[in-house]
Amino acid sequence: MTMNDEVRLGELRVGDRLYSGEEVEVTAEEIMAFARDYDPQPGHLSEETAQGTPFMSLAASGWHTAALTMRLLVGLGIAGSIGISVSLTWPTPTRPGDRLHIDGHVTSKRLSESRPDREILILEYETINQSGEIRQRTQAVVMTQG
């Protein structure tokens, strides 16, 4: 699939690419605002407080990266999905100035055992900045809405 072609989740097939040409740019202000609301730890709250942490300088909360990744996924235009479960890793933290996109594939598709009118898909994608640094790896298990 390509960006902005709205498709139903059930139309996707194993091997289909999940690629967002669209990039979201991350600012220090947005990183700090998200942290104040949801993850008020020193590494995320200010440049000054971050310097005393393993991050060494301001780094986005992993949950901020996860939320931005969802925005990019929604931008792919996949309609009719319900999130079941998700696994994330954060190889490196998102930094101010990052321009993020996602790239990945549909890796599994099967009928739901409990609801045979629904399909279960596994989507695997990475959140990557403009230098190719991987900020998040996601494996999402999603169900069609029938």
Next chain:
Amino acid sequence: MTMNDEVRLGELRVGDRLYSGEEVEVTAEEIMAFARDYDPQPGHLSEETAQGTPFMSLAASGWHTAALTMRLLVGLGIAGSIGISVSLTWPTPTRPGDRLHIDGHVTSKRLSESRPDREILILEYETINQSGEIRQRTQAVVMTQG
């Protein structure tokens, strides 16, 4: 551990409870604002658009529940942790009026193989509303900062 006793992650032991007495209350306005920023899908954007979805009425983005869960976890006062990976499920969606808390345990603790000066802990906790409905189950793998 109990709320507001700040402890280093490395001081936790297997079996220690992770319980937030503190509750965060979720409003429709906050659900819609988060959705506009990060997950602009009909079920999360307004009461009206949600009615045509499997959610039937306004439901928070799972990523919003995840972010609120992080706020509760930070409120436990566990210092010096770095998130490595996390797995989430959303048995039911967070709804307007939910007052959320978290409850769980430390389920594993071992030395890091790649960095023997660090420890790896597994934290498992649920995000629960005032009626006992489970909105999120989380398994988080975290590392001490050494």
